[in-house]
Amino acid sequence: MKQKVEKLINNEKKNNNYNNIKSILNMFLDKLKKFPKQKALAIITILSFISLLILTLIMQSIERELKGSTGYGVMEFEFAWTPEMIREIFRAWGVAGKKKEATAIYLDFLYIPSYGLFMAGCILLVTRKLEEGKLQNFGLYITITPIIAGVFDVIENINLLLMIENDAYIEMCSPFIASLCASIKFGLIFLGIGLFILALIVVVINKIRK
Numbered sequence: 001m002k003q004k005v006e007k008l009i010n011n012e013k014k015n016n017n018y019n020n021i022k023s024i025l026n027m028f029l030d031k032l033k034k035f036p037k038q039k040a041l042a043i044i045t046i047l048s049f050i051s052l053l054i055l056t057l058i059m060q061s062i063e064r065e066l067k068g069s070t071g072y073g074v075m076e077f078e079f080a081w082t083p084e085m086i087r088e089i090f091r092a093w094g095v096a097g098k099k100k101e102a103t104a105i106y107l108d109f110l111y112i113p114s115y116g117l118f119m120a121g122c123i124l125l126v127t128r129k130l131e132e133g134k135l136q137n138f139g140l141y142i143t144i145t146p147i148i149a150g151v152f153d154v155i156e157n158i159n160l161l162l163m164i165e166n167d168a169y170i171e172m173c174s175p176f177i178a179s180l181c182a183s184i185k186f187g188l189i190f191l192g193i194g195l196f197i198l199a200l201i202v203v204v205i206n207k208i209r210k
Contacts, residue, residue, distance in 0.1 A: 032140045033128060045121030052114040055107060062104045066097055074104060077160060078182040083170045086163060090170075102164050105157050112150040119146035119192050126199045135202065142195040149188035156181035 036044065059074075067073035070092040080086045090098060120143050127139030159178040162169040 029137055029140050032124065032143060038125075038128070041121055041125060044117055045125065048114050048117035048121065052111070052118050055111045055114055059104050059107055059111065062100055062107075066093065066100055066104075070097055074101065077101065078156065079179050080175050081179040083175055086170050086175050098164050102161060105160055105164075108153070108157055112153050115189075116146045116150040119189070119196075120144070123192055123196050123199070126196060126203060129203045130199055131206070135199070139195055139199050142192055145188040145192045149185045149192075152181040152185040152188070156185065 063073045067076075070089075072089045072092050077086075077089055080089060093101065123139060123143045123146075127136055127143065130136040130139060156178045159169070159174040159181070163174050163178075
């Protein structure tokens with residue numbers, strides 16, 4: 001009898017926790033439908049796009065110079081995975097190349113909020129145009145994926161900088177952590193882009209039907 005009572009109490013606690021989480025998520029979804037206001041959201045998205053474009057041009061010039069002269073660029077560095085590959089890249093770059101890559105990584109810390117806000121803004125602008133339902137709710141959740149991607153990008157950058165500044169980190173977990181974070185980052189970004197395209201198609205189809 002005692003065990004049954006304890007089981008009922010535990011089930012009740014689980015139900016309460018589930019209901020609390022569901023309530024918080026519903027509040028989050030309702031907030032995103034209205035905040036920020038449409039005009040403010042459009043301005044944020046446009047400004048972040050301008051920032052993204054400027055930083056992309058600057059970082060691309062560094063990338064072309066590095067890869068053109070050594071055969072290795074930022075993508076190879078991000079997805080090196082192993083200490084052996086990191087050492088090979090560093091030998092090709094030399095001291096000057098490592099300094100250029102460090103500059104690109106510091107710029108990337110500005111790039112992160114630019115692409116995060118731009119992507120989140122685009123997804124949210126289109127998702128708000130969808131009819132209320134599961135697809136819109138899913139879209140609202142996906143709005144935060146670029147922000148989460150940015151968090152993994154920061155962790156990735158920190159580990160890349162650690163390896164550039166101190167060779168000892170090459171033999172630690174930094175190569176693996178950086179590459180893993182880069183993989184998760186791009187996965188989340190592609191997920192956001194996929195949802196944006198899907199939502200855009202649905203919005204266009206609905207407009208044509210009307």
